[in-house]
Amino acid sequence: MILTTGSSNAGRRLARSHTGALTSAIDAVDAACRKAGAIRLSSPSEIVELAGFFASSWLPAGPRVAIVSDSGGQGAIAADMAEVHGLRVDPVAADVRARIEALLPEAGHIDNPVDLDGAGEKDLGIYARIVGELLADDSVDAVVLSGYFGCYGENAPELLTAELAEVEELGRAAREHRKPLLVHSMSADSQAVADMWSRAVPCYRSIDTTMRVLSRAVFYSSHAGRIAEALELSGAVTPWGPGYAAARDTIVAAGVEVPRAAAVGPGEDLAEAVAAAGLTPPFVLKAGWPAHKTEVGGIALGLPDVTALEAAHTDMVGRLGEGEYIVEEMDSRDHVVEILVGGRQDENFGPIVMVGAGGTETELYGDTRLELAPVSRAEAHDMLANLKCFPLLQKWRGRPARDLEALIDVVVSVSRLIAANNAIAEVEINPVRVGETGAIAVDALVLTDPAATEDEGVREPSATDLAAHDISETVGRDISETVSTSHP
Numbered sequence: 001m002i003l004t005t006g007s008s009n010a011g012r013r014l015a016r017s018h019t020g021a022l023t024s025a026i027d028a029v030d031a032a033c034r035k036a037g038a039i040r041l042s043s044p045s046e047i048v049e050l051a052g053f054f055a056s057s058w059l060p061a062g063p064r065v066a067i068v069s070d071s072g073g074q075g076a077i078a079a080d081m082a083e084v085h086g087l088r089v090d091p092v093a094a095d096v097r098a099r100i101e102a103l104l105p106e107a108g109h110i111d112n113p114v115d116l117d118g119a120g121e122k123d124l125g126i127y128a129r130i131v132g133e134l135l136a137d138d139s140v141d142a143v144v145l146s147g148y149f150g151c152y153g154e155n156a157p158e159l160l161t162a163e164l165a166e167v168e169e170l171g172r173a174a175r176e177h178r179k180p181l182l183v184h185s186m187s188a189d190s191q192a193v194a195d196m197w198s199r200a201v202p203c204y205r206s207i208d209t210t211m212r213v214l215s216r217a218v219f220y221s222s223h224a225g226r227i228a229e230a231l232e233l234s235g236a237v238t239p240w241g242p243g244y245a246a247a248r249d250t251i252v253a254a255g256v257e258v259p260r261a262a263a264v265g266p267g268e269d270l271a272e273a274v275a276a277a278g279l280t281p282p283f284v285l286k287a288g289w290p291a292h293k294t295e296v297g298g299i300a301l302g303l304p305d306v307t308a309l310e311a312a313h314t315d316m317v318g319r320l321g322e323g324e325y326i327v328e329e330m331d332s333r334d335h336v337v338e339i340l341v342g343g344r345q346d347e348n349f350g351p352i353v354m355v356g357a358g359g360t361e362t363e364l365y366g367d368t369r370l371e372l373a374p375v376s377r378a379e380a381h382d383m384l385a386n387l388k389c390f391p392l393l394q395k396w397r398g399r400p401a402r403d404l405e406a407l408i409d410v411v412v413s414v415s416r417l418i419a420a421n422n423a424i425a426e427v428e429i430n431p432v433r434v435g436e437t438g439a440i441a442v443d444a445l446v447l448t449d450p451a452a453t454e455d456e457g458v459r460e461p462s463a464t465d466l467a468a469h470d471i472s473e474t475v476g477r478d479i480s481e482t483v484s485t486s487h488p
Helices: 025-036 044-054 072-084 094-103 126-135 157-177 191-198 207-223 244-253 270-277 306-320 377-385 404-420 463-486
Strands: 065-069 142-147 181-185 261-264 283-287 299-303 325-329 337-346 350-357 368-372 424-434 439-441 444-448
Touching: 025 368, 044 207, 065 072, 065 126, 072 142, 072 207, 094 126, 126 142, 126 157, 142 207, 157 181, 157 191, 181 191, 181 207, 244 325, 244 404, 244 424, 244 444, 261 270, 270 306, 270 325, 283 306, 299 306, 306 325, 337 404, 350 377, 350 404, 368 377, 377 404, 404 424, 404 439
Parallel strands: 065 142, 142 181
Antiparallel strands: 261 325, 283 299, 283 325, 337 350, 337 424, 350 368, 424 439, 424 444
């Protein structure tokens, strides 16, 4: 577990790329934690909450949680909190539902959350029976009991013996199924609460805390013991130069597909350049030097022929001046999704890679995911799957699925490029246009570090690169030993 606070916006204000502007210091910390299988916390109290869980319960196999509550309102709040923390509240299996319905014939809602609807007041034994059915369900990774349980003996001493007997049954069910059972109780320090902790049933006063702890346990369960892949970091691209043409050369050498193009300098004939390169319309004309072309009118799309291309070039030179212009074949495929893929050198953690919703509205959406570079194909897939726009890459509203594997290739290639080359300060492809087949980079920006010498362009894996591997082994071993030695 790592306790850290704060993030800096100063660096983002000075960033020249979307990749720099959309990432903060805390984003990099979170990426380092994911790489190492460590859990980032923001307060000392969270350390205590989570340490208590690890010292007394089992790790969940996944994010699927079943909720049992004393009332419909409490259950709805618990379900909301679960989803806020990235947990899944799926319907229970049909056979389990039937058994719960037999136990709660008068209940109004039994399809997760399960609403006891006052049944606990009539028979305390219902808690363990319902929880036991849910723990036995293979489609449930953890159970959360939310509400009044833990308060019966505190508020009505004649019920204490029965409540403690029920605590024992809850602990037995958790041990039998080796799944986490967490309780959100209105009591903070009753005898029943103390007994739950001693019987591998963590108990918290807040439902938000309960779901947050379970969510972080799910994270650790999916990341613990990961060992960084030994990825080849060779592949320097030299010499680098300013402008879009050099950026294209850089990403092509890294294995990224781009449209066919021709560079046109001052005084060169556009028609001859297009013919020599074998380009077919429609064309795109780009000024080769602005970092953000749309903001200065440095791009013209959908030019149907050479005549229109020449007119756009004359207009652009009149506004922006002479310089290198790039003519590309326009990607006119249907059902294309635009994604940003970038990387930069972080002052604390070294090379990082980012994906996000692409296009001119990238900063407006702020839909991004960051990891330490390089990343494996599995990590690249996880990055994309965590984007809000990820459903657009799948069969969204009857549209065909996009070529996710081709996009993953781009992410992995960019991650290796930034990790292998110290002289690249930032690289950004925005957008990568992902169609039914193929992913094509139609704009790119590569910023170099003036302080990096040509000899420093390629580097071997350093202590910074390998830190995640070392931290993963240490954190994983320490927490695993704590959990395994403290289980009943």
